Amino acid sequence: MSKTKIIPCSGIGKVHGSIAREAAFEIIRRENEKCETMCLAHIVTGDVDIKEKIENEKCITIDGCPALCAAKNVELAGGIVEQSIRVIDEMKKHRGAKPGTATYLTEDGWKMVDNIASNICENLRASSLEVD
Template sequence: MDKKVKVIPCSGIGKVFGLMAREAVLKTVIELCPETSETVCLAHIVTGDTEAKAKIEGLDCITVDGCPKMCASKNVSAAGGILIEEIKVLDTVKEHKGKKFGSPTMLDADGEDVISEIAMKIKERIT
């Protein structure tokens, strides 16, 4: 059985917080926890792709969302994933008031710092 925790960001195209969700997940699955985690494309989950659904159904998932609409969390749950953690980018952003995080396509240094913090939170939940 596939034991890797699935870490799934929202799509968040056009928003810096969406970019931060995606970057935090990539940092986790590529750099911090490559042996114990992997990601799955949210668009495939939403459109009912059988391979994507099989990767999450009944298995541990962590979602990372860029805004209160919680698209990743809602859709992973609806597709049968077991949510062991629902990360909200805004929870970490709130701790960095007044900083600039970048644009929807490129993070500034402060944005990079925040995604590193989020990735560490995800790592702590996985290990």
């Protein structure tokens, strides 16, 4: 069985990207038998090996901002975006929270990471129950 690909945005220099990456790492820690992560930069640059790994495969993207770079590039590379998460939507649920910086997440930022990871893991578990 093929693992679901978890692809976060790169978002270098912004807290949004840090939250996206940390959420992807947390999902892999929790669901490593079902998921693996892929580097968005390799997808964007057309890396043949990565393209082959995601083509026609289930993918979950985690984008920091509304530009949806991860979701768009996964689709362009032939991946099937099963779920597209935007960190900015999670941040809206926590108006006034201070999530941190590009290099340091605060307690608020880690709560957002946990919320995103928990949501995705819950959906992964639910979808695996529906198979067969």
